[in-house]
Amino acid sequence: MRSLLLLSAVLLTAAVPPKKLPTPSDIVAAAPASAWRTIAPDNLMIMDLASGGRIVVQLAPEFAPVHVANIKALARGRYWDGATIYRLQDNYVAQWGLNESDRPWPKGITAKPPPEYTRSLKGLNIKPLGYPDDYAPAAGFWQGWPVAYSPKAGWATLTHCYASVGVGRDLAPDTGTGGELYAIIGQSPRQLDRNIALVGRVIEGIDRLSSLPRGPAPMGFYPDKAQNVPIAKIRMASDMPAADRPSYEYLDTDSVSFTRYLQVKANRHDDFYQVPAGGVDLCNVNVPVRKRGLTG
């Protein structure tokens, strides 16, 4: 009799489908205005291609202050006007800019910044991912940024996810000045974490980089300079007239909405999904960012 009851219980369980969850997009659409944080225009770098396309980079001075100060100074000094995108390596990076052999550094640039590959964990109240990370003792989110960290050793770092932006460099101990930047256009090359300075992420127009033709030379360079993609100009949003200035918000990673978003990302069970994974990689979470109207 007992085994029959157990069998019935099993059948009953199997007959009741697990409750469907909302999609991540549903969660984002339902997030209240209070869950969104405006990105400071002084941290928005606007790259306009000669072809008319726009790429917007959010900078993270909290992680690489000297490199980011250089980048802002280069944008303000119009250093990159007429520069190019010259490297497209498939499943790896798009790279653009100039270096001192192309054009001398303007005044006020730190030519040899320190290796800002990690920062102190102090002062960062990190929201944990809640799943293992293969490249660091722990992973999570701080003010919208995906980060890896070591509670024991006390360091934190931005991570190489899709659309992350870093500073090109030669072999160590060179750390790169900031004139040449790259964005990740494929599977997250997390082995670069803590070996190179990350300075931000593309929040609009990454598809304009990822859909460019790959360079046929080793490491994805365009062997013929005529293939390089011309950049019209790069400016900080804070230096643009208010009426032209774009504005963006990210979903607060400390908000209830983000907690729910993360939970659903790790347990997809909407109309398309039958088997929730029960976990998610840091670089598959994609902190939601949205454009607001012009601020003018």
Add this chain to the structure above:
Amino acid sequence: MRSLLLLSAVLLTAAVPPKKLPTPSDIVAAAPASAWRTIAPDNLMIMDLASGGRIVVQLAPEFAPVHVANIKALARGRYWDGATIYRLQDNYVAQWGLNESDRPWPKGITAKPPPEYTRSLKGLNIKPLGYPDDYAPAAGFWQGWPVAYSPKAGWATLTHCYASVGVGRDLAPDTGTGGELYAIIGQSPRQLDRNIALVGRVIEGIDRLSSLPRGPAPMGFYPDKAQNVPIAKIRMASDMPAADRPSYEYLDTDSVSFTRYLQVKANRHDDFYQVPAGGVDLCNVNVPVRKRGLTG
């Protein structure tokens, strides 16, 4: 005195740089001929674009036998001649093909294949990755394929890594017939594992897909059919004249060379890297594949 000795020991340790490792490319270049395995021409699907570019897919009948049998029959029946690539969603998929509303299925096609999302672990001697996986109890490699598996539940599955190829489908319980295929062109969407049939991977020409313009309509579709990228033909290599047939090899994932490659991938410490990660994600390993000369 004791503390001075300790201090000296620390200084001595700091003064001896850790031994530099070879790069993953060094390991691959040094792998002996015996470490390479030829891919059977009956599992090579050759897609030639009207523009002249070629994309080569290695099929995995061991994981999705009914879907793969359909795909081979469609190629042999010239079903896709004149089909198109019609969907490019950034950081997600490129999708191509036809379905029964475009052209009736030829004879011998299983219109409603079973959900070949996992297979039995039995008979698979898997080389473990050796690091945690966020989407499955375990991950590793079998005959060159990245796989996730559950030793306890006894299932194994191919995984959604960069360049993986799967079968487009509508909402469950539809599993897709095989006429419409997708390839991953961004961060590995591992949440799709066990929810859709994976049938292989692109081993040549993934950059021809990943560099196509993204579709501006929702989910990356091209709203104007004139934007679709025409496919000239899709054939199985085994049906091509021997003189025209391309041939490929993968690095045996049970070889000593692959073990060393995996170890170095997880611990990059060559001239560019100062801090080895001490781990690697399954989809960042990239089993080496190389083209041989024509077999004719």
